[in-house]
Amino acid sequence: EAGVAQSPRYKIIEKRQSVAFWCNPISGHATLYWYQQILGQGPKLLIQFQNNGVVDDSQLPKDRFSAERLKGVDSTLKIQPAKLEDSAVYLCASSLDGGYTIYFGEGSWLTVV
């Protein structure tokens, strides 16, 4: 079974530029998450989707971050404009509805210079 796919794996951009990350969850998984992991910290939930609806985006900085999950499958996380403090690993994860086992992708590593 294929795991959670993310791209790109690595991205370096200048501050004030924009960047987008893509995620393809495990087939059949209704719930999709985006987590931000800053170096030396644990992952922090940015947004949670159930199918194509948002369940929780309380910690998403909506002035610069946006995410969508059209058709309830793939998802895109966008940052515009980026700040230095956005340098982090962006982890996508998915789970079956109510499965309580969350599977993570390998992450997209963002460096803002």
Place this chain on the structure above:
Amino acid sequence: AQSVTQLGSHVSVSEGALVLLRCNYSSSVPPYLFWYVQYPNQGLQLLLKYTTGATLVKGINGFEAEFKKSETSFHLTKPSAHMSDAAEYFCAVSGGLEKSSGDKLTFGTGTRLAVRP
């Protein structure tokens, strides 16, 4: 709301020695508890989880953890460390059956395990 505290950001053990990584949680509802491992430049891999039932949970790679409600703890252990166990370990909690908390994971800050030859 839930939170997780991992005591010790860095733990170093000798190869063959006991591994003990500490995790305490706070939750207003019966929690589901998880341990994840992260190897360099990789994502998170589930080691084990506690939902209900037996409080001693066995996971992959010889790790196990015991849920102790009275101590609000979920410490991770392994009897004999291998060099390949060197990684970062994260304890996480979710709200279990509590719908308002759902299956969102709240992570601790992680413990980096080093294994000495």
